[in-house]
Amino acid sequence: MSDTQAEKYARRFAKVLDHIESNLGETLSTELLSQVAHFSRFHFHRQFAEYVGTSVGRYIQLLRLRQASYRLAFSRQDKIIDIALNAGFENPESFTRAFRNTFGQSPSAFRRQPNWEAWHERYRFRIPERKHTVQVEIVDFKTTRIAVMEHRGPTERVNDSVGKFIAWRMTSGLSPKDSSRSFGIVYDNPDTCEPADFRFDICGEVYDEVPANPQGVITKYIPGGRCARVRHNGSHTRIGESIYPLYRNWLPESGEELRDFPLYFHYLNLMPETPEYELVTDIYLPLKS
CATH class of the missing domain: 3.20.80.10 (Regulatory factor, effector binding domain)
Known part of the structure; x- marks a missing residue:
């Protein structure tokens, strides 16, 4: 793949990643995301995993949990049930299960004493630097x-x-x-x-x-x-x-x-x-x- 082709490929993936980040509260189907960057939906899962280092579904869940983590740690007045629903989970139980499986702490334990070092380990993606011109x-x-x-x-x-x-x-x-x-x-x-x-x-x-x-x-x-x-x-x-x-x-x-x-x-x-x-x-x- 030439540099020019690689840059085009990176730009297409940047569109996908930007779309995910700006629409975390919406339904983000594989079909929709593949259309954002004009990828074949039959190969999109494999392409995404190779580019980012994790599956598209897991990546979306991790971004939603990251948003929830900050609210747990720094907005202590927010109720956990509201944080769970805002993060796209149907109920606090499914949120707690996903949070504990990901970070090794329940949401309430994380709120009391966040283990940020373990938390950071879950966010080591292999996304290449998104190159752009600065003003x-x-x-x-x-x-x-x-x-x-x-x-x-x-x-x-x-x-x-x-x-x-x-x-x-x-x-x-x-x-x-x-x-x-x-x-x-x-x-x-x-x-x-x-x-x-x-x-x-x-x-x-x-x-x-x-x-x-x-x-x-x-x-x-x-x-x-x-x-x-x-x-x-x-x-x-x-x-x-x-x-x-x-x-x-x-x-x-x-x-x-x-x-x-x-x-x-x-x-x-x-x-x-x-x-x-x-x-x-x-x-x-x-x-x-």
Whole structure:
């Protein structure tokens, strides 16, 4: 298969994957999905499994369970029966059975103490990087004071730190999610960094210094200055598809030089209130003046 043919094939599968992500609440039959990308319905199951690494039915179920997982962990006011029905299950019993079989925990046990490392093991698909051209803007970012939960360690444990930061946000009232901007500061590339050495800051905008607190949230600043900004639409799990073209293509051709501050994200909306396919994240790459 030539590169051109491979790219066409990848684009057809990207249409299928995008359709699944944006229609998780709908009936997603094999016949419908094969039509989305103009594949033969007789061979679609095998093609999908070879491309993604799991069957189409299992992939859809895993995405629905992922959405439910975030609601269990981060929207504790939501009832499990509502989460089950929203995830496409007929009743809480079938939801509990599927959840336990997939993650080794019942939904209620996961809500109490999520095992995120085991959870991440279920989402190691072999989907190739979806290549696309990024639109880069040069912007001036103003110095911003932030409250920070410093995550240090494997990426699989980031959600544990997110949970602690959410708890601080709710109890302190100093950085309400609905009126303060949310950020993430990326010190290391998770694809090349040793898991134990990975560093990531979970941040919320604040207007005063953060007092001592049980969660260990501290005050930092995102410095002002010129940045290259790229908007990423969709799941945070695919944000690398917008980061790599920025470094690999745009930066060498731009003549710009990088400032001594890490890449960071501005989350314009967040799960679980927002479905994954509707997430919008601005990526900032600090540049020298």
